[in-house]
Amino acid sequence: MATPVSRLLSPHSLPSSPPHLLRNGAPRRRLTLHGAALPLLPPPRHLRLVAVRGDGGRRFVGTLGSWSGRAARGVRVSAITGDGSGGGGGGGGGGMGIAAAAVATVVLAVMNRVLYKLALVPMKDYPFFLAQVTTFGYVLVYFSILLIRFRAGIVxxxxxxxxxxxxxxxxLLEALGAASGMAAAAMLPGPSIPLLSQSFLVWQLILSVLILGRKYRANQITGCLLVTAGVILAVASGASGGPFLSEVKFFWPAVMVASSAFQAAASIIKEFVFIDGAKRLEGKRPDIFVxxxxGSGFQALFVFILLPFLSNMKGIPFAELPAYLNRGAACFLNIGGNLKDCHGAPLLPLLYITLNMGFNIASLNLVKLSTAVIASLTSTLAVPLSIYVLSLPLPYLPEGTDLSTSFLIGVATLVLGLLLYNFPQKTADHVKKD
Known part of the structure; x- marks a missing residue:
């Protein structure tokens, strides 16, 4: 992890007395601070700090205030940190902060997947209702938290x-991703869905190059491909039996791949918002709840517009949707008669919603601190971990399953890919004049 700029560079670290700036009566041309060369002639009005990654890419870090010949006034910088990825436009978190955020994301991702499976025990007839609760309910929760943080001065x-x-x-992208994914899932055999969804990471790599201008080293590209291959092996180990893609027309697998592209684009745009926001806010990245x-508010708006299409994709005629939602709410709250199949509600659905919200917050925080690709790789690690947890006897899911050899090979391949992607690289910090 690079040393924070706040410790490298402060108003006191920029000497103002002639002996420090003059040599034999002539001004020095450059002043070097921990490997960063500061041009002193001609005196610029502003300096812009840029971190240069190992791959040659740059990212905005902060600005120095007005510079008047011998002294700098109003120094405004944020910490330069190296995330070791070499491909990131990483944010304001140090290496330990990113590691802690990654661990939290993995833990919450595993719990999120496991609790979703458990929540579907009582809500097995109402998954579409549960999806709408998460879509529209989160808008109210997120904006409530945003208001609290605004009044506290954080936002x-x-x-x-x-x-x-x-x-x-x-x-719009997230709504289109949900709509196209739901349409394809209705036409595809179950085992093919998680396999086709692994194109998400490949789309992220492509779109981060096109949208963010990011460059990746060979080891990072190879690492991502290994992660994808590992997840496919791990998921496919439990996909034996039943029809597979050979019996499906090309159109619906293509729609599922396009769904992953929409979702990947949304994640890259989120990272762009943090990077662009830092430029607009003089080095300070936007709060994750902004x-x-x-983002959730506009997603809910577009989902509402697409609701007739989405309900039909789930086999619910739009005219019958209000009655379906009423039955779903009764099952969710476990109230009313004839709800013997809703055993476990509302505890399990509420636990899932809470953990899902925590996972979304942790994942976006990791995007803010690092990159969307790193957040995706971290969440991908949760796939085999959650499969392992779900193979164990659990409350409401007492029947356990045995894991195959291909699952273990897939996990080993995934971990190897993560290690290869995060192979440490040296980074350099430079100062660039505006």
Whole structure:
């Protein structure tokens, strides 16, 4: 992890007395601080700090205030940190902060997947209702938290004034991803769905290059491909039997791959919002609840517009949707008669919703601290871990299963890919004049 700029560079670290700046009566051309060369002639009005990654890419870090010949006033910088990825436009968290956020994301991702399976025990007839609760309920929760943080001074008016079209694009992409994924899932055999969804990571790599101008080293590309292959092996180990893609027309697998592309694009746009927001907010990245709230708000809007299409995809005629939602709410709350099949509600659905919200927050926080690709790789690790947990006897799911050799090979391949992607690289910190 690189040394924070706040310790490398402060108003006191920029000497103002002539003996420090003059040599034999002539001004020095450059002043070097921990490997960063500061051009002193001609005196610029502003300096812009940029971290240079091992792959040659750059990311904005902060600005120095007005510079008047011998002294700097109003130094405004944020910490330069190396995430070791070499492909990141990483954020304001140090290496330990990113590691802690990654561990939290993995733990919450595993719990999220396990609790979703458990929540479907009482809600097995109402998964579409559960999906709408998470979509529309989160908007209320996120904006409530955003209001609290705004009143506490954590969220500023400048953050709230960030351009809304980018949040609208996030919401549209996520809604299209949900709609196309739901349509394809209705036509595809179950085992093929998680396998085709692994194209998400490949789309992220491609789109981060096109949208963010990111460059990846060979070991990072190979690592991502190994992660994808590992997940496919792990998931396919339990996919024996039943029809597979050979009996399905090409169109629906293509729609599922396009669904992953929409979702991957939304994650990359979120990372762009953090990077662009840092430029607009003078080095300070937007609060995650600004991104979560507005992104979720626009997603709910577009899902509402697509609701007739989505309900039909789930086999629920739109005219019958109100009655379906009423029955789903009764099962969710476990109230009313004839609900013997809703045993476990509302505890299990509420636990899932809570953990799902925590996972979404942790994942977005990891995007803010590092990159969308790193957050995706971290969440991918939860896939085999959750499969292992679900293979054990659990409450409401007492029947355990045995894991095959291909599952263990897939897990080993996935871990190897993660290690290869995060192979440490040296980074350099430079100062670039505006």
């Amino acid at each position: 500023t008016k400048e953050m709230l004034a960030l351009p809304k079209p980018q949040f609208m694009l996030i919401g 991104v979560n709230s507005f």
